[in-house]
Amino acid sequence: MLSLPGRLLRGVYRHELMPARVRWWFAAGGMCEWFRALEAGLRVHLGERTRPLLSELAQQLFLRRQRPLRALYPALPDGQQEPRAWALLMAGLYRVHAVPQAKWLFEAVGGTPSGIYEQLRSQRLVHLLPVQARWEEMAMHLGELLIVLTESLPEHLPHARRILGDICFATGARYGTQMLRHMCKPGEELADPAALAIEFLRISEYIFHVNPEHWGKTDPAAGTGWLEGTACPWYSQPGWQAAHCGIFGQFQSGISSVFGLRYHLSNTIPKHGGSTCRIDLKPIPLGKRR
Numbered sequence: 001m002l003s004l005p006g007r008l009l010r011g012v013y014r015h016e017l018m019p020a021r022v023r024w025w026f027a028a029g030g031m032c033e034w035f036r037a038l039e040a041g042l043r044v045h046l047g048e049r050t051r052p053l054l055s056e057l058a059q060q061l062f063l064r065r066q067r068p069l070r071a072l073y074p075a076l077p078d079g080q081q082e083p084r085a086w087a088l089l090m091a092g093l094y095r096v097h098a099v100p101q102a103k104w105l106f107e108a109v110g111g112t113p114s115g116i117y118e119q120l121r122s123q124r125l126v127h128l129l130p131v132q133a134r135w136e137e138m139a140m141h142l143g144e145l146l147i148v149l150t151e152s153l154p155e156h157l158p159h160a161r162r163i164l165g166d167i168c169f170a171t172g173a174r175y176g177t178q179m180l181r182h183m184c185k186p187g188e189e190l191a192d193p194a195a196l197a198i199e200f201l202r203i204s205e206y207i208f209h210v211n212p213e214h215w216g217k218t219d220p221a222a223g224t225g226w227l228e229g230t231a232c233p234w235y236s237q238p239g240w241q242a243a244h245c246g247i248f249g250q251f252q253s254g255i256s257s258v259f260g261l262r263y264h265l266s267n268t269i270p271k272h273g274g275s276t277c278r279i280d281l282k283p284i285p286l287g288k289r290r
Contacts, residue, residue, distance in 0.1 A: 006182070006183050010183055010199070013199075013202070013206060014199060016206055020131045020132045020134075023135040023206075023207060024131060024134040024135035024138055025095065027135055027139050027207050028093060028094050028095045028099075029095070029098075030142075030207055031141050032101075032102040032105070034142065034171075035054060035058070035102065036101075036102070037171045038054060038149075039051060041166070041170065041171075042054070042157070042163070042167070045157055045163065046157060049156070051104050051107075052107070052108070053156060055105055055106070055109075057149060057152055058105045058108065058109075058145075059108040059109050061141060062079070062086065062087070062090045062109065064144050065090075065137070065140070065141070065144065066078075066080070066086065068140075072133070076125070076128055076129075077089070084109075085121070085125065087106060087109035087110055088118055088122040089122065089125040090106070091106055091112050091122050092113075092123055092126035093126060093129075093134060094138075096113075097113075097119070135209075136233070139207075139208045139233060140233055140234055140237075142208045142234070143237060143244070144237060146164075146248060147234075147237065147240060149164060150241075150243070151239060161243065161247060164247050165246070165247050165250040166250070168248060168249075168251040169250040169251065169253055172251035172252060173255070173257055173258055174254075175251075175254070175255060176197075176200060176254060176255035176256075176258035177258050179203070180196075180200075180258055180259075184196065189259055191220065192218055192220040193223060193260060193261060193283075194218040194220075194223060194224055194225030194261060194281045195218045195220070197225070197255060197256050197258075197259040198216055198225055198281070200255055201256070202214070204251070204252075204255070205229075209233050210229070210232045211227075211228075211229025211230055211232065212229070212230055214227060214228065214230070215227075215229070216228060218281075223261075223283045224281060224282050224283070227278070227281075228276050228278040229278075230275060230277075231269050231276075232277075235269055240270065241270060242268055242270040242271035245265060245268040246265060249263065249265045249279070252279065256281055260284055261281045261282065261283060261284060262281065262282050263280075263281060264279060264280045264281075264282070265277070265279055266280045
């Protein structure tokens with residue numbers, strides 16, 4: 001039987017009732033987890049170069065966020081004139097004080113806040129942003145990170161996009177397995193696997209502000225379902241392409257595979273136009289399950 005905390009948590013996610021501060025915490029933790037998954041997946045190809053390279057790419061990500069963020073909040077420091085201040089702001093947004101194992105991400109920008117003065121300054125800079133804005137900013141980092149990865153990683157790694165897709169799939173499958181184990185009653189996935197897959201797809205999407213307005217339907221008898229929603233916040237950012245949707249889609253495909261379902265991006269705004277994206281879920285034939 002699913003515990004009461006588990007039922008309550010699923011209800012909070014299902015009805016999207018999480019306070020903005022908690023969404024920020026979860027998105028910040030989620031970004032640290034994404035970097036951890038990238039570090040593990042790329043290490044087999046890049047060896048000891050992996051962490052330094054990812055830290056440099058994180059620096060590129062932080063620099064990309066200067067102009068749009070300062071346009072909304074002019075009181076923030078100019079990262080060109082005060083690079084250390086910008087690094088402290090990013091460290092505060094990532095809440096590295098709560099995730100010390102992510103400190104290596106900041107090596108390329110001078111490290112995490114050192115000493116009481118920098119720690120206090122980091123917190124003061126974060127407080128220049130309303131809590132809702134902190135969550136929205138961290139959600140943007142997911143898409144911006146993929147842009148940076150696909151622009152810069154091929155210089156260091158052949159077939160980088162395929163490898164990134166494989167990492168996303170493996171991470172999604174691991175996430176889906178954990179959710180199934182810890183948040184479902186035994187056998188619950190057998191009644192309507194598409195509904196459960198969509199519920200867990202939406203948890204990750206909710207945390208990162210993906211398809212903010214959304215709707216969908218399942219057919220339990222056929223074991224199929226679909227989910228449609230409005231644009232992700234980063235799809236209009238410089239450098240975003242339809243191929244990026246496919247790479248990220250591998251994460252969702254990994255989740256779906258746990259429920260014996262094939263995930264298909266049937267419509268994306270960058271590729272097909274319009275104002276919504278749609279995915280379809282269908283049972284994977286037994287002989288073809290990954």
